[in-house]
Amino acid sequence: MKNKKILVTGADGFIGSHLTEKLVEEGYDVRAFVYYNSFNSYGWLDNSIYSKKIEVFAGDIRDPYGVKEAMRGCEIVLHLASLIAIPYSYHSPDTYIDTNIKGTLNVLQAARELGISKVVHTSTSEVYGTAQYVPIDEKHPLQGQSPYSASKIGADQLAMSFYRSFNTPVAIIRPFNTYGPRQSARAVIPTIITQLAAGNKKIKLGSVAPTRDFNYIQDTVSGFIKIMNSELAVGEVINMGSNYEISIGETANTIAEVMGRDVEIETDDIRLRPEKSEVERLWADNSKAKLLLDWEPSFGGINGFKRGLKETVKWFQETDNLKHYKDAVYNI
Incomplete structure (x- = not known):
């Protein structure tokens, strides 16, 4: 993997910036997809100690042409770009459909056309809704209790449909509350x-x-890297939680x-x-991550x-x- 270029979408955000820095720290070749803005801000990567080692691509995940261009020349895509605030989704749900579902479609379609080796799609524990049983494993029913969670359910299902329909190598990481x-x-x-x-x-x-179920950022980041490097993760949904x-x-x-x-x-x-x-x-069953990835929270x-x-x-x-x-x- 370290000889292959990795694209991180949402690299300017909370989890994305930590993941980007950790990948660079471990010697990976990283391209950071950040949200284009007139301030030319790269979000949390602006003051990163690794800024000179990161190739930055500014764009919009909702733009299929820009997404495909950002992915060109990459082998792996870690897709984190998303709107995640639940209260904001109550009065601006359309934006969540465009960003979370259409944005994911753009990544998947480009991955299919470009022959990307792996796409790691980021889900959320919110797709489970209120637990019907605990701890929550990956077989738990999905419940859209907010427009945000509904948009993420749609994005997750779209990702798995590309795996089943086109054999696109997709793995889904489902972090609990990082x-x-x-x-x-x-x-x-x-x-x-x-x-x-x-x-x-x-x-x-x-x-x-x-x-x-709160998961410290270092544990979530290590989960991303484990999934990225595991062939067993392809076609799977994997919880990342502290239990x-x-x-x-x-x-x-x-x-x-x-x-x-x-x-x-x-x-x-x-x-x-x-x-x-x-x-x-919310309470995570993380046994699948332990079994498939040898991952457990620190x-x-x-x-x-x-x-x-x-x-x-x-x-x-x-x-x-x-x-x-x-x-x-x-x-x-």
């Missing part, structure tokens, strides 16, 4: 950290009862403990999902979660990093 440095403030852990870092003793959250379940309320208290703060939680109505849209429980269990939170808090508390976040604003 967290860590650089994560968007639309996610709950940065929301909690930034409010506490601003000195607030009372923080605003939505529902605190739902549970999540540790914790509620949002308990998460807030754990973060406060790590930061040495007291915390009081205030329910903010605008942060609540519509009742039938809230995913009440930050598992409560102790691993606290270690990951310490690293995350450390990053967010640095002034140059915290200035990118607006703790007083609800980020949808």
Whole structure:
């Protein structure tokens, strides 16, 4: 693989930037597909220590011609480009269809035409909806409880259809709730950290009862690389989760403990999902990843979660990093 060029779509984002840097660090030849903008910003790659070693292609995942051009000369595509904010999907669902489904189609069609050796498509645990049984394995029914999750179900099914119809070498990675440095403030852990870092003793959250399976960024990245290098992953959907379940309320208290703060939680109505849209429980069965990929989380269990939170808090508390976040604003 290290002699083959790898394209990472969504390389300017949270997971994508960490993955891109790790690939470069390990000696891979990487082309980073970033979202074109008039500021000529490469997102989180702007200040990367590896910036001179990364070939950057600025474009739009919704543009089939640009996507095909970005993929030309590559052997592997790690497809992460996506719209992921659930609240924003409530009032702009059309954008999610264009980006998540049509964007994935563009990658798959170009992969078919160019003879790409492997496409790793990024799914999400949100496609499962509220758990019907736990832990959630890859055979769990899919439930579109938000326009975002519905768009990702569509993208996942499209990816598998290309594998079944055209033998396109597709593997699907399904990360549970990844967290860590650089994560968007639309996610709950940065929301909690930034409010506490601003000195607030009372923080605003939505529902605190739902549970999540948080996966530290290093574990998610290692999962991508394992899937990329495994022939056994082709045609498979593989969960990436810590196999540790914790509620949002308990998460807030754990973060406060790590930061040495007291915390009081205030329910903010605008942060609540519509009742039938809230995913009440997520808990990953990661046995398939262990079996096929020899992957397991390094930050598992409560102790691993606290270690990951310490690293995350450390990053967010640095002034140059915290200035990118607006703790007083609800980020949808």
